[in-house]
Amino acid sequence: MEDSKVKIILEAAKKRFAHYGLAKTAMNEIANDIGMSKASLYYYFKDKDQIFIAVVEQDINEFVKVIEEVVERPSKASFKLKKYITLKNNLLIKLINLAKVETFNAADVFNPVYDELKFNFFTKEKVLIQKIFGQGIEQKEFNKFPVEQYAELFLTVTGGLRTIALATPGVAQTQERVNEQTALFLDIFLKSIRP
CATH class of the missing domain: 1.10.357.10 (Tetracycline Repressor, domain 2)
Incomplete structure (x- = not known):
């Protein structure tokens, strides 16, 4: 389950980075893209970097x-x-x-x-x-x-x-x-x- 969540997060983040770039991508945008709360996203990754x-x-x-x-x-x-x-x-x-x-x-x-x-x-x-x-x-x-x-x-x-x-x-x-x-x-x- 953890691995599949991480995979979903990374796929969404990759799409967002590719479209907007690292600097213009925010954690809450990645979370919104996959229907996850920002707090839940921080459970898997401490920051955007x-x-x-x-x-x-x-x-x-x-x-x-x-x-x-x-x-x-x-x-x-x-x-x-x-x-x-x-x-x-x-x-x-x-x-x-x-x-x-x-x-x-x-x-x-x-x-x-x-x-x-x-x-x-x-x-x-x-x-x-x-x-x-x-x-x-x-x-x-x-x-x-x-x-x-x-x-x-x-x-x-x-x-x-x-x-x-x-x-x-x-x-x-x-x-x-x-x-x-x-x-x-x-x-x-x-x-x-x-x-």
Whole structure:
């Protein structure tokens, strides 16, 4: 029963976030959408940020599942990295649309409310990237290198490029800039690790 209530809350919240954005969505509106009192909603989530985190976690878990499937497929590691970059960029745009973010806001990106979510996601991504690197080394597609350090560097640089791209006004321009910048970095990165 609890799980089904949470699912209903998250579905309603996701629709409201997608239509109005995080800033313009209120707890009482989410509660009204599902015929629940605001007090009852607070029983499940302490505030709007916690609901937003739960909605984002669903998208992140879906992304991780898809990347895990990509990692397990028999294909070149470089293809897997390109697929990762494409899917991660698409996730970023999906989350920007969900929050209705138009431009970079340091307060949103560095808000400590999201620290645990960001850390957990980074940790999952790092494991997946290390696995791809390991496969590339094993298949002699890549030279040997310390995969953990390179995975952290890879994620930090691509994450930084995405964050900087958020400074570009408008979602369409952001997506284009993110795709260009990360594709360029991936090309340079792959040249540096190939025999």
